[in-house]
Amino acid sequence: MNTPKEGITRVDGRLKVTGSIRYAAEYPFPGLVYGAVVSSTIAKGTITGIDSKATESAPGVVAVISHLNAPKIPGYEGGEHEIKTFNDSKIYFNGQPIALVIADTFERAKFAASLVKVQYSKEQHQTNIDAGLQNTFKPWGDGSDYLRGEANAYQNAPVKIEAEYRTPIHVHNAMEPFAMTAKWDGDKVTVYTKSQYIKGMQREIMGMFKLPEEHVTVNSKVIGGAFGSGSPLWPYAKAALIGAKMIGKPLKVVIDRGQMFTMVGYRSPAIQKLGMGATADGKLTGITHIATGETATYQQFAEGITSTTNILYDCPNVNTQYRLTRLDMSVPTYTRGPGETTVVFALESAVDELANALNMNPLEFRKKNYSEKDPEQSLPWSSKYLKECYEIGATHFGWDKRNQKPGLVMKDGWLVGYGVSNGVYGAGRAPCTAKARLSADGILLIQSSTSDMGPGTATVMVKIASDIINIPVENIKFELGNSSLPAAPGEYGSMTTSSVGSAVYEVCTALNEKFNQLDGKSGAGDPDYARILKEHNLPFVEVTHKSGGTPNADKYSSHAYCVHFVEVNVHPTLGTVKVTRVVAALDGGKILNPITARSQVIGGAVWGISMALMEGGVLDHRYGKYVNNNLADYHFASNADVPQIEVLFVDKPDPVTNAMGSKGIGEVTIVGFAAAVANAVFNATGKRVRDLPITPDKLV
Secondary structure, eight states: OOOTTTTTTTTTTTHTTTTSSOOOOOOOTTOOOOEEEOOOOOEEEEEEEEEOOOTTSTTTTTEEETTTOOOOOGGSOOOOOSSOOOOOSSSSSSOOOOEEEEEEEHHHHHHHHOOEEEEEEEEOOOOOOGTTTTHHHHHHHHSOOEEETTGGGGSSSSSEEEEEEEEEEOOOSSSSEHHHHHEETEEEEEEEEESSSHHHHHHHHHHHTTGGGGGEEEESSSSSOOTTSSOOOOHHHHHHHHHHHHHHEEEEEEEETTTTGGOOOEEOOOEEEEEEEEOTSOEEEEEEEEEEEESSSSSOOOOOGGGGGGGGGOOOOEEEEEEEEEESSSOOOOOSSHHHHHHHHHHHHHHHHHHHHOOOOOOHHHHHHSSSTTTTBBBBBBBHHHHHHHHHHHHHHHGGGOSTTOOOETTEEEEEEEEEEEEEEEEEOEEEEEEEEETTTEEEEEOOOOSSSOOOOHHHHHHHHTTTTOOOOGGGEESSSSSSSOOOOOOOOHHHHEEEEEEEEHHHHHHHHHHHTTTTTTTOOHHHHHHHHHHHHHHEEEEEEOSOTTTGGGGBBOOEEEEEEEEEOOOOTOOOEEEEEEEEEEEBBSSOHHHHHHHHHHHHHHHHHHHHTTOOOOOTTTTESSOSSSSSTTTOOOOOGGOOEEEOOOOOOTTOOOOOBBBBOTTTTTTTHHHHHHHHHHHSSSSSOOOSOOOOOGOO
């Protein structure tokens, strides 16, 4: 049952659970053929030969495409900062797409691809971030160095800590593997794929083939998970586009689970060194934060993983530095809570360590160093209800029962520990256009070319519209997922509700006003839609509206906040860790649809459990190859690892970000969670694990 307090259930829920909705790999076409990507087996070098004779004579094979026979791609001229699939013989990483085998069935394509024999001239490679620490560089366009006050001031503090924290590779192991179905009609192309930024992908394809906008159509109706990986035009997708154009038939390319590790980005591993000092009564005096991540040799990816250190706490002296090292790996990309998820593990672990050195409750330590304004920009917060998160979360969790001295609480033979951590993520908003049409049949159709990678975009847009247009919710339809619809920004950075939602809010408001103008009652309340349409003999009334960014954005600093309270049990002999309780308290502005919002928080916490206790890509650096590139060996949380997750919302509107008062919660829900687990493990055992994941061998 839906109530106003609960919000509305997912408008696409029935379609998904019945299998009626089509994902990228499920579109049938007459004459459809299938492509299998052949991957390189070395990490660096050149291809000296490709023997595809056995492949070409295999049953059902239509074509074998590589740099040896691919056409020249107009957009490959100039520009050196990406993989130009099938353009040359150079190998940049193990698992790079080097050929495409096309056959009349998927199984035949996969089998035939296994018959391709490739000869290489190998070069010495490097895939270990530790080996690259002596050869780092400052990312361009990143603002990676920051100084407030005096550098390294923590060294003069009465109480100080110094520590190094490490996080591994995290791979986008979405349930839905990446796929592209491409169909050319002359020089026009239509694709079905997973894309978090439909208009952006349209522009990339236009640039690759030098096509006008009206010749490229991108469809991405639903996405089975992407987490940041669904934005670029990846090399496998370029292969699909080239292959479909060459053979003149609709072509479907689906990469396999192992290829998900190398072809669609990952969260960069990071090494972070933190020095932090405070007065004897717990006031921060200085923070120094030096971080190193990795990028590819052929393309730079940077995510500013020290930026949160500049703003989270009131500290007079802060200096941060972020550097990259180039490795013979595929390029990293944005991954849920990009930048912040990595930095806040280190920052909030260090805060806990300093609080322990002060013999101070870590929650009280955070309150004592609360930043009442943005200390980096000297701007007021548009809103900040982090204190409220502390209070409601601590009360609900029972934080007052925490033992300050670690390793003393046991229950049923398990050590028990409590941990807490802040999460913070920027609340952004981008321009977006939406169209709204209310027809004489009582149906309101709203259109925008946004995506939905799982959070329920269409659902919250229907909810926003229903608060303005006074018709039943079941009569409101939201159409998304096609590049021909009004332009929307990418679905990332927790800004979809703020950006697309603002466009929906404003276009529905404009639609109401248009009805009132027709009725001669400009500025009135809810119009009588059916009567007005009938009196004017109109089949529908339609409005298209472009919404801008956040008004006065340069006058405020806007962020969403989360406080994670976590209880763990640790087996004293085996070192096994179980997360037994989670309370997440959030300031995400006005919560527009609590049902789907709560689901976002649960998803972030589940991933946080994985990050803290089990997740990480493992490489054999001799070959630059993943050794756990499957869902059996790449470990993440299952149902048995996840306790009841209690979600609390402050639910106070932000007066600046948008007219609805929302701030976004998709990213912030994972930020800091791993630190809360690590802090709880320390409280349980007295052992501080600074190198994720926290596996039993690190505790025994």
